[in-house]
Amino acid sequence: MSTKKENALVRAQTIVGAAIIPVFVIGYWVVCSKKGILNTTILTSPEQLVARFLKMFSDGSLWKNIFSSTRRVLEGFTIGAFLGLVIGSLVGLFKPIRILLSAVISILRPIPPISMIPFFILWLGIGEESKLTIIAIGSFWSVLLNTIQGFQDTDPNLVEVADVFGKSKAVILFKIVLPSAIPSVFTGLRLGMSHAWTAVVTAEMIAASSGVGYMIQYARELSQPDLLLLGIVCIGIIGLIIDTVVMFIQKKVVYWRTIE
Amino acid sequence: MGLSVKNVKRVFSINQNDLEVLKDINLEIRDGEIISIVGGSGCGKSTLLKLIAGLDRPTGGEIRLDDKPIVKPDPQNIGMIFQEARLFPWSTVEKNIEFGMTDKLSKEEKAERVKEHIELVGLTGFEKALPAQLSGGMKQRVSIARGLINRPRLLLLDEPFGALDAFTKMNLQQEVLRIWEREHMTLILVTHDIDEAIYLGDRVVVMSPKPGVVKKIFSVELSRERDRTSADFAAYRRKVFDEFFERKEVDTDYSI
Numbered sequence: 001m002s003t004k005k006e007n008a009l010v011r012a013q014t015i016v017g018a019a020i021i022p023v024f025v026i027g028y029w030v031v032c033s034k035k036g037i038l039n040t041t042i043l044t045s046p047e048q049l050v051a052r053f054l055k056m057f058s059d060g061s062l063w064k065n066i067f068s069s070t071r072r073v074l075e076g077f078t079i080g081a082f083l084g085l086v087i088g089s090l091v092g093l094f095k096p097i098r099i100l101l102s103a104v105i106s107i108l109r110p111i112p113p114i115s116m117i118p119f120f121i122l123w124l125g126i127g128e129e130s131k132l133t134i135i136a137i138g139s140f141w142s143v144l145l146n147t148i149q150g151f152q153d154t155d156p157n158l159v160e161v162a163d164v165f166g167k168s169k170a171v172i173l174f175k176i177v178l179p180s181a182i183p184s185v186f187t188g189l190r191l192g193m194s195h196a197w198t199a200v201v202t203a204e205m206i207a208a209s210s211g212v213g214y215m216i217q218y219a220r221e222l223s224q225p226d227l228l229l230l231g232i233v234c235i236g237i238i239g240l241i242i243d244t245v246v247m248f249i250q251k252k253v254v255y256w257r258t259i260e
Numbered sequence: 261m262g263l264s265v266k267n268v269k270r271v272f273s274i275n276q277n278d279l280e281v282l283k284d285i286n287l288e289i290r291d292g293e294i295i296s297i298v299g300g301s302g303c304g305k306s307t308l309l310k311l312i313a314g315l316d317r318p319t320g321g322e323i324r325l326d327d328k329p330i331v332k333p334d335p336q337n338i339g340m341i342f343q344e345a346r347l348f349p350w351s352t353v354e355k356n357i358e359f360g361m362t363d364k365l366s367k368e369e370k371a372e373r374v375k376e377h378i379e380l381v382g383l384t385g386f387e388k389a390l391p392a393q394l395s396g397g398m399k400q401r402v403s404i405a406r407g408l409i410n411r412p413r414l415l416l417l418d419e420p421f422g423a424l425d426a427f428t429k430m431n432l433q434q435e436v437l438r439i440w441e442r443e444h445m446t447l448i449l450v451t452h453d454i455d456e457a458i459y460l461g462d463r464v465v466v467m468s469p470k471p472g473v474v475k476k477i478f479s480v481e482l483s484r485e486r487d488r489t490s491a492d493f494a495a496y497r498r499k500v501f502d503e504f505f506e507r508k509e510v511d512t513d514y515s516i
Contacts, residue, residue: 161346164313165360166335175359179350256349256390 044226049233052226066234069200069211072128073242076135077196081189083136084143088188091144092151092181109145113137113195114202121207131203138199139192146188150181183257186250193246197239212238263289263312263414263446267321270307270472280471281307285321287465287474291413294440294447296461298454298500304472305450309418312448313340325414335362339412343419345399347391353378353402354387360406377405380439397428401435408439417449421456433459437484454504458496459486466503476503 026046032038033045040048056062090097091105113134120130154177162172204213212234219227265287272279282304289295299305310316312323314333323330325337339360347356358374365373378384381401391399400420407415417436421429433456440447451457457464461480468475478499482492 155346157342157344157346158348160315161342161359163315164333164335164338164340166333166362176348179348182350256392 040225041223042225044229048226049229052230056230062230062234065210065212065215066238069204069213070238072131072135072204072211073193073196073200076132076200077139077193079132080136080139080196081143081192084140084188084192085147085185088144088147088185089151092148093177098148105144109141113199117203117206126207131200131208134203135196135199139196142191142195143185143188146184146191147181150184150188151177153184154180183254186254190243190246190250193242194239197235197242201235261326262291262293263287263448264324264327265289265308265312265321266324268308268311268318268323269320270304270311270316271319282311282318283471283473285472285474289446289448291446292444294460294462295449295465296457296463297448297450297465297467298452298457299467299472300452300469300504302472303467303469305467306418307472308467309340309416309448309450312414313338313416335360335410335412337412338414338416339407339410340416341400341403341407341418341420343422345391345396345403347399347402347406349391352388352390353383353394356391356402357405357409360409362410373409377409380408381405381435395428396424397432400424400432404432404436404439408443411443412445414446414448417447417451419451420449422452429456436460441484454497454500455488458482458493458500459488464496464500466500468503 029038030046033040033047038045044052053062087101091101092098116137117130117134120133124130124133158176158180159172162176167175200211201213201216204211205217208214208217212231215234216228216231219225219231265285268282268285269280270282272281285308287295297305297308307316311318312330314330317331325334330338348359351359354374357377358370361370361373375387378387381404383398383401383405386394386398391402394402404420420436421432424432436447437460447460449457449460458480464478464480465474466476466478467473478496480496482496487493
């Protein structure tokens with residue numbers, strides 16, 4: 001058992017260790033820009049980036065883009081995760097459904113959702129529907145596959161315990177099968193969320209009039225490297241925030257396991 | 261009364277080949293008796309226990325508890341403890357023990373009975389702990405409490421201490437004896453540990469494999485306060501041992 005003090009020390013070491021490379025890279029970048037080595041038409045200087053950030057922060061345009069991307073992610077993810085959970089549960093629980101869907105799943109799964117963007121634009125138009133569909137598909141697969149996996153994670157030994165105590169199928173389902181599936185389901189949700197975020201940026205870069213992906217595409221067209229970099233940094237930071245939040249929830253829900 | 265195993269046979273079909281796992285098993289077990297079943301792996305001892313638990317049906321013959329055939333698990337009368345504690349990792353000690361309860365009781369009565377059994381296995385203070393926070397021995401104590409929660413008349417133990425270290429094992433063997441002295445249920449213990457079989461059993465049933473048959477039954481005529489290091493104990497150990505391994509006699513002519 002480690003004490004609180006030791007834990008704090010370990011945590012501090014981890015934070016410092018993780019910061020070394022980013023600090024070095026940023027420092028190198030600052031130095032290069034100060035010495036004028038940097039070609040600012042390709043890579044913006046730190047000052048320009050910060051200035052752009054402050055400007056967009058105060059006039060609200062940054063928030064507008066982040067907000068529309070986040071809303072799309074949440075909507076698309078909700079649809080994709082819901083379908084993944086429902087279909088995954090059915091496939092995991094009922095063998096006939098598993099047999100029925102196995103070929104379909106194997107054929108569709110390897111198709112990258114991004115490759116379907118043109119198809120959905122043709123089908124659903126350039127509006128929100130095509131983007132939400134792509135995001136939903138992006139999150140759907142990891143939720144589906146991990147949910148199916150989760151239902152296969154039930155320990156037959158625990159089911160035997162329930163049998164010895166003469167428990168019903170319903171008790172086995174709710175007290176053993178479902179809790180056994182939860183850790184894997186959460187892994188699926190976490191992956192699904194990060195895929196949804198990847199999908200939204202891609203979809204927005206192809207067809208949108210708002211969002212972080214649009215922001216990057218717009219910056220490219222007007223060759224504004226500061227805006228371009230700001231968009232990329234935003235994607236990284238938001239992705240990190242989302243993953244941290246989901247991991248926090250996962251730790252609370254799957255309290256009996258440390259994160260795999 | 262008691263448990264009667266008559267001409268029990270169990271055949272498994274594996275790749276269209278019939279494998280006779282148990283053949284002509286006959287046992288009469290009195291109420292309150294402790295029976296140890298020893299045998300190497302593949303002798304069908306665990307299969308026999310599963311049949312008694314009602315988890316499996318014999319291919320031939322019959323098992324009766326108080327003259328009623330066992331056809332399915334009977335949690336009111338039969339409890340079972342496995343080699344692994346088999347606890348729900350998401351449930352606290354309390355909840356794990358409560359899971360076994362089949363009686364329709366009020367919330368207070370349930371809580372009272374759980375508390376009683378936590379005390380019985382010496383886990384007071386760990387009611388809210390999760391299995392991951394317990395040692396192997398403590399987990400097995402939880403599993404024992406769960407097996408006893410319905411106050412079964414027959415408790416089946418399937419190599420219950422096999423995964424524990426030697427000291428924890430001896431500790432828990434004593435604990436089981438202490439509980440048995442209080443409750444006087446029938447115990448059937450499957451083990452591959454000859455010492456354990458003799459230490460706990462009123463009778464030791466030796467099984468041999470292919471097909472699984474009862475080779476010999478020893479009555480252990482020792483007082484309940486058994487001393488593992490005594491000469492009498494050693495004599496029994498030797499007798500049971502001889503059923504498994506042929507002894508090499510030392511030729512005295514050549515010794516100095």
